[in-house]
Every structure is written in structure tokens, then in C-alpha cells.
Amino acid sequence: MKTLDSALSPGMGAAILVVFSLIWIVFGYYLGRKNKSLDDYMLAGRNVGLAFATATAMATWVTSNTTMTAPQLTYQLGVWGMVGYSLGAVGLLLFAPLAKRIKALLPHGFTSGDFIRRRYGIAAWRIFLIISLFYAFGWLISLGMAGGILVNTLSGLDYHLGMSIILFVCVCYTLMGGLRAVIATDFVQTLIIIIGVIIIAVLVIQNVGFDTIHRNLKEDHPQLLNLLFPAAIMFLFNNLLFGVGEIFHSNVWWSRAFAFRENTGAKAYLLAGLCWLPIPVAAGFVALAAPSLNILVPSADMVGPLVAGKVLGSVGAVIVFIVVFSALASSLDSLLAATADLITQDIYRGHLKPDASNEDCLKASKFVILILGLGAWALCLLKLSTLASLLYFTGAFVASTIWPIVFGLFFRWPGKFAVSAAMVSGTVLGLASYFMIGFYVAALVSCAVSLVVTLVFSKFENHLFDFDSLQSTDKP
């Protein structure tokens, strides 16, 4: 990609990359020395306290999607894009009661796949694994791509170089430190993200001003201020349901529910949701300043870094660089660890080697992290799409799992066949709406179809589940 007028020199960009890469890797190595068992490596000893629990939940949810896609959606869908993105917090808030229920129902559980298998049987489990792994890969690729775009936009360094370094660093420290390193680095990264985003938003307001931004938008980009902007109205609940689907099904959040100390999960998710809520608004707002600053945006997912670099100069660019690098790392490491757990427990132990010991699983988990990193790197090289369109493509998949999870956790009536049919039909029709209408309705359609199919088919199945059967410690 041809470079823009970059806010940082390539040398400065490379220096920040090297310094932070070393910090995260050394930190990961230091924390990894305390890991002694599979529980330590995968679930941080199932003993994470409230402060770390809140920080890791929040940092993981503040991703490249928040710091780069929130500005993109604001630039494309205006004020509702920004507000709609912040509704992603609802997923964290609603997961709070679910986390408590999960810990109570599955005290020895490892993954979200564990629950689906025990609750709905093998067929639903396999459908769920396909959806979950597809989503995990989509998210991994969007994170890797965001790293490359960030480095290229701010420093002019090659997209492939930035993407490769960020993936390499995250794979290294996740490999060495497991979930303990992931959670500890998340704590530090959360502090950096909150402080950095607030500084950027305040400086943009000071430098450009609300009046200038409003006047310019009203004259040249009126739809961005229109509260009846049709596509943006359609996007609002779609994003909320997409966020709910992401959090409710993904092992990233389930593994934390298992890892958090007793009675910590619900409070941690509630606090994390409340703290996360204003971040997309602050990060997205800066995109509205782009027209006032005469910034030409080649690709909508570059707008956040471009505005920060233009308004704040080199200092601003350094802050953005560090904030987004931290946000990327905090999500990438969590996703790598949680997806590796899912593959190790549900594919390796569940399908390939049912008699695998904990030591075998520990080795397999490390190998899987490495493979995931390599796979994501290879797919990031292709740079097939913009961040938002790639991410919202997965919305059709994950929103179909909302009802099987929620109904399955609380009620005895959902049937095995009903939830399998709900996940398949929801995904298929969600994808159809993605192509026929737009990315901003895929999750909504998928969720609606999945609800109807779950309710109707469960009525015909007429089967009541025994929750006590979840308490057993059997392996897959």
C-alpha cells in the first residue's frame, strides 16, 4: 500500500514496536514461571480476583474493533454508529448473571463447548464448534489486520511488517505465560487504553471544537447527524445483538467465568460493562472531526489513527500507537488462549484423543497457539476486506447461538434438535441478509430466525433436561 503523509517516522514506529514487544514478552515469561498445572495454564488456577477480573474483561472487549472500528462506523453511519457501537457493552452487562450461573452449573468446566456438549449432545456441539471457530478466526484476522493498518497509517512501515510483529509478540507471551500472563498484561493494558483514549478525545475537542465539527457535518455530510438515518437505525440493535452473541458463545468469556474466583464473575462483568460503555463513544467521536480537518480517508478503517495523527501531531500519534497496540495485544492474547483451550478440549481431547492426559493437553494447547498464530498470519497477508465488513460477517454466525446458550442455561425445555436447527438456519439466513441488505442486519436476522426455530421446534420435541447431569466431571 502506498503510504500517506505519516505522523511518525518509520524509525519511531519501529522503536515503539520493539520496546512494547519486549515488555510484553518479558512480562509473559516472568508470569509463566508460576504455572504448574493445566488449570494454572488454561484458567490461571481458577482463582482470579475482582480487580484483575474486571480489567481483563474490559481490556479484552476493548479491541481493535473498539479503537479502530468504532471510528470507522461513526464515519460511515454517523452519530448512531458511535452510540450503536457502545451498545456492545450490553453483552458484558448481560453476561454478568450468566457467569454466575455457568460457574454454579459447571464447577469443573473448561470451555463453552463443554456446556453445549453436555446440554445438547454431539450434533449441536459440532455445529457450535464450527460457528465458534469460524468466529474466532474472523476476530483473530481482524486483529492482525488492524495491527498492520495501524502501523502503516501512523508510521508508514509496511502493513505486512506491522501485522507480523504484533502477531508474533502475542503468540510468544501467550505461549509462555498462558491465561495468567494474558490477564496480568490485560490489567496494564486497560490502564493504558483508558488514559490514552481520554487524552485523545479531549485534545480533539480542544483543537477542533464542537461548533466547527457540527457546522462542517451539517453542510457537507448531513446524514451523519441525522437521527433517522435508515441504515444506522437498522445497525443499532444489530450491533447490540452481535455483541451479545460474541460474548455469550465465545470461550474467551466462558474461560474467564471459569477462571474467576467464586462470586467474582458477575461483579467483574458488570463493572467491566459499565467502564467499557463510554470508550467507543470517545474513540468514535474523533472520526466526526475528519471532514473539518480536510482529512481524506482512503479506507474507512483508517480514520481514527488519521485524525489523531493530524490533530495531535507526533505526540498524538505515539499515544494512538501505544493505545491501539495495547488494545490489540489485550484481545489477541485472550483470543489465542481461549481458542487454543477450545481446540484442545473439544477437538483434540473431544474428538482426536479422548484418553489424553492433562500433560498431553498442556503440550497440545501450546502447539495449537502456535498454529493459530501462523494461520492468522497467513490469512492476514491477503487483507481481503475492511475491518468492519470482516467482523460483521461473523455476526450472522454468533447471533444464532444466543438462544441455545441463554435458554439452555436457565430452562429445561430447549431440545437438542431445536437448537441445532436454530444455529444452522439462523446462520444461513443471517448470511443471506448480509449479502442482500447489508452488514448491519446480519446478526439481527440470524438472532430472530434462531429464536423462532428454537421455540417452535422445542415445542415439538417435548423433552425436559436434567441440570444435575451437568455437574459430572466426565471427559468428552
Place this chain on the structure above:
Amino acid sequence: MQSTHWSIPAGNSDFSLIKHVTEIFKTVCLSASLTRFFWLTSLLLAASPLCAQQIKLSSNTEISTEGYFVLSWQPETAIADNGASAKHDAVFLRQSQSRDFSVSKKYAIASIEALTLSGFEDGEYFFQIVSPAGNSNVLQVRVQHHALSKAMGFFLTGLLLFVVLACSIFFGLKQSKDENLG
């Protein structure tokens, strides 16, 4: 297309016929020479670095239902090279709601290879790249937002799903507490 017409004069028909055949022969030879000349000239011009390349402006969509779209141009080098050598604002993209660009807005695009524009209301929009090397084609993009009734339909469906979700969790929690499982 203009047709060639040979008139045959009256009288001295044999001589006239020979003369006529000679004329045809000369014309054919001249045509072949001209054709060769044009071919050679075209090849030389195409090989010359001074040749002005036609800039092709395109969009990711002809009809935008969201008020945003991405414009890109080929060859990118024609824009970038001019941007580097000429003044930065010598190459620009102009935007207008009329095909003759009587009232237009300009974007200096010398340093980029594509441009994402957003926030447009319903209407027809015209774009053209103006450059010292020559202007691009005129690109027309129509913005036609989704009907508000359709958008409200999705909004209300989303709201309903959210209410069902919140109620399911609330009543589920209540029920699980009653059963001493929560």
C-alpha cells in the same frame, strides 16, 4: 461513415476502365500505407513515457443505500506521479450534483490511492479527476437510502429481541434461585 465513390466517365470505355482500375490500386496502396503509419505511430506513442494515460475513475457501488462509498482510480501512478512532480493541488477530484460540474467541491487526492466518502443524502452525485495529464471519466453514483419504514421494521424487531432476551435472563435467574441452582 463516408463511402468512397468512383464515377466512370462516359465514352472511351476501355481507357476509362484501365484508368478506373489504376485509381482503385492507388487508393488501396495509399490505405495500406496510412494504416501502417497509424499503427507505428500508435505503438510509438504507447511506448513513450510522455504519453498521457486515460485515468479511469470507479466506485465500489453505483447505488449506495448507506450514503457512503469508496472511489478509486486506475492507473494510481498517473495521479501519484503528477502529485509528486507538480503542485500538490494540481490533481484533484471534483464532486458535483450536476453533470457539468457548475458547482463543485474539490479534494486534493495526490497522496492517496482511494477515497471513502460518507454522509450523503439521497441524490445523484458526479465525480471526475482533473489532472494535468488529462481528465478521467465522469463517474455517477446514486445515493438512495433504505426506506424509513423498512429501517423501523428492523429497529422494532431488534427491540423486541432485546426485550425477550432481558426477560428470559431475568425470569431464568428467578427460577434458578427458586430451584436453589443459582
